[in-house]
Amino acid sequence: MIEPMVRAEQVWKSYGSLDVLRGIDLEVSVGEVLCLLGPSGSGKSTFLRLINHLEKLDAGRLSVAGELVGYRERGSKLHEMTDREIGVQRAAIGMVFQRFNLFPHLSVMDNVTIGPVKVKGATKAVASERAVALLERVGLKDKMASYPAQLSGGQQQRVAIARALAMDPKLMLFDEPTSALDPELVGEVLDVMRGLAADGMTMVVVTHEMGFAREVADQVVFMDDGEILEQGVPSVVLSNPTNDRFQAFLSKVL
Amino acid sequence: MTGGDAPVVEGASPRSATQTGPIRAVPVRHPWRWAMAAVLAVLVAMLVHTLAFSTTEQPHATGSRFGWDVIGQYLFSSHVLDGVVVTIELTIVAMAAGVVIGVLLAVMRMSKSRLLSSVAWVYIWFFRGTPVFVQIIFWYNIAALYPHLTLGIPFGPSFVTLNINSLLTPFIAGSLALATNEGAYMSEIVRAGIISVDEGQAEAASSLGMSRSKTLRLIVLPQAMRLIIPPTGNETISMLKTTSLVSVIAVPDLLKSAQDIANANYRIIQLLIVASIWYLAMTTVLSVGQFYLERHFSRGSLRSLPATPLQRLRQDLTRLRPQGKPRAEAMAKEFREALDPLLHGRDPLGAPHD
Ligand SMILES: Nc1ncnc2c1ncn2[C@@H]1O[C@H](COP(=O)(O)OP(=O)(O)OP(=O)(O)O)[C@@H](O)[C@H]1O
Numbered sequence A: 001m002i003e004p005m006v007r008a009e010q011v012w013k014s015y016g017s018l019d020v021l022r023g024i025d026l027e028v029s030v031g032e033v034l035c036l037l038g039p040s041g042s043g044k045s046t047f048l049r050l051i052n053h054l055e056k057l058d059a060g061r062l063s064v065a066g067e068l069v070g071y072r073e074r075g076s077k078l079h080e081m082t083d084r085e086i087g088v089q090r091a092a093i094g095m096v097f098q099r100f101n102l103f104p105h106l107s108v109m110d111n112v113t114i115g116p117v118k119v120k121g122a123t124k125a126v127a128s129e130r131a132v133a134l135l136e137r138v139g140l141k142d143k144m145a146s147y148p149a150q151l152s153g154g155q156q157q158r159v160a161i162a163r164a165l166a167m168d169p170k171l172m173l174f175d176e177p178t179s180a181l182d183p184e185l186v187g188e189v190l191d192v193m194r195g196l197a198a199d200g201m202t203m204v205v206v207t208h209e210m211g212f213a214r215e216v217a218d219q220v221v222f223m224d225d226g227e228i229l230e231q232g233v234p235s236v237v238l239s240n241p242t243n244d245r246f247q248a249f250l251s252k253v254l
Numbered sequence B: 001m002t003g004g005d006a007p008v009v010e011g012a013s014p015r016s017a018t019q020t021g022p023i024r025a026v027p028v029r030h031p032w033r034w035a036m037a038a039v040l041a042v043l044v045a046m047l048v049h050t051l052a053f054s055t056t057e058q059p060h061a062t063g064s065r066f067g068w069d070v071i072g073q074y075l076f077s078s079h080v081l082d083g084v085v086v087t088i089e090l091t092i093v094a095m096a097a098g099v100v101i102g103v104l105l106a107v108m109r110m111s112k113s114r115l116l117s118s119v120a121w122v123y124i125w126f127f128r129g130t131p132v133f134v135q136i137i138f139w140y141n142i143a144a145l146y147p148h149l150t151l152g153i154p155f156g157p158s159f160v161t162l163n164i165n166s167l168l169t170p171f172i173a174g175s176l177a178l179a180t181n182e183g184a185y186m187s188e189i190v191r192a193g194i195i196s197v198d199e200g201q202a203e204a205a206s207s208l209g210m211s212r213s214k215t216l217r218l219i220v221l222p223q224a225m226r227l228i229i230p231p232t233g234n235e236t237i238s239m240l241k242t243t244s245l246v247s248v249i250a251v252p253d254l255l256k257s258a259q260d261i262a263n264a265n266y267r268i269i270q271l272l273i274v275a276s277i278w279y280l281a282m283t284t285v286l287s288v289g290q291f292y293l294e295r296h297f298s299r300g301s302l303r304s305l306p307a308t309p310l311q312r313l314r315q316d317l318t319r320l321r322p323q324g325k326p327r328a329e330a331m332a333k334e335f336r337e338a339l340d341p342l343l344h345g346r347d348p349l350g351a352p353h354d
């Protein structure tokens, strides 16, 4: 049996007395694009952040490429990983944020090379060469020397994608990558993501872009209140939602 | 004279209000400003007179009241210059060590470990809560408390024993006192700077796989600098003056050197003036550096940069000639550009380049 890229089993997460995720079961196969839908506060970001251990889960099991995230299993006991070990896991998982989070004190070039150079120990020359290729891919080769503040939102997000890709991740996480963008800039970012999907990148995408979900996703998951309420192939679930809350949600966003 | 975007036609006929172009209005008069200026002018004249021209009232003595000849004689004497060097050394050592201690304390303070953050809290509480003057005397006398410094296994055998009295020279005791005290103040400055950096920055760095220390060093601290640098400049200026306190434990700094000379020749006022001139000169140099540093680090957060003193002087001089202003601006721009490479390590927030 082939290991899925992401496997979540009964994942629970609470903040104090607030149960944000209540038993999430989910699998993302290699090369698959999963779109995560749900109203605000349903726990989508929290789930995404659990996958690269920016948050710790409270119960359940979560593994990426067959490896538990953040823990090592010895016998029947779980041991917390060190900062460094978690770093190694995270380096293989790219993340793109709603608010880009580019490093404003670094040029576009340095934003893209800092990961490979400082985390993977790549040489500047090799990292730069790769960065040029990636920036060309996202259509920003001419912005290499610019600083993030000099770019439009859409350009910044494309740099952020290039920055994540520079680590050669096996999985990409996108947390509402186009929500902070002016409508006319959404397309350029989605185009880059479409390209990635076509190249076989495994992706988990939180989005409100139904068109993108319908067209690109292999699997659509609807979450509300920390639970998965509906799940399936987009052509089926987006056209004929069975869950009431999903129907209500879709009628609002479409 | 050309330059600027809005050339002024020389000798142009008076423009009506509806016409576009430079405004030439009669300025508002300020009679009270003139009265104030007159009073101030008299006071300044009196000050200049007493400083420079009034003669001494001491019996059996001649010369100016302030004894400028004596001041001139000692201003560049080797003993005073040695004192200046010691003061500068103390300032540099205390600030450098203080910044290092400050960063460590700030990181400890924000650590998830209760123990580390409490230790930092107690340190800051203690060193900010007692006078630095007391701390200096304390460090100087610490040999009374711990005559020997022993290196070895805690509660076990020792390998080396050092004599604190000979190890802790006045200079080292003074530097230690100033640095440990400064560390407590710097930690709060550094902490404020770190807190100001958006959390998303650390998250983005983590998601690339960076360790916490690399995230701090490569991503958070460089961005915190914008907030850390200006108050650190103030601390340095303040430190330069605070070093004079170590004269009490016989460190041969500027003040102590001046006092030594005064003890021999009884010209106390003159030597205090000598010391003050040096302190003023040094703080002035630091203030100028501070001004340009702050200006540099405010790029990207201020819409327009404050004018440098030179630019303001130029503006004042050229205000009378309307055509002069665009030219002054052009010169100011030139000046800025000439200065840029000197200040430009790396643009912190990426101000637009041409
Ligand atoms: N650090 C935190 N501490 C306490 N509560 C939190 C924390 N982070 C998230 N929450 C809460 O968890 C719930 C889920 O948050 P989450 O950000 O995962 O929602 P979301 O589905 O991504 O929503 P949105 O579409 O608005 O981004 C919310 O009620 C939120 O208030």
Ligand SMILES: [Mg+2]
Pocket (backbone or CB within 6 Å): A044, A045, A046, A175, A176
């Ligand atoms: Mg969210």
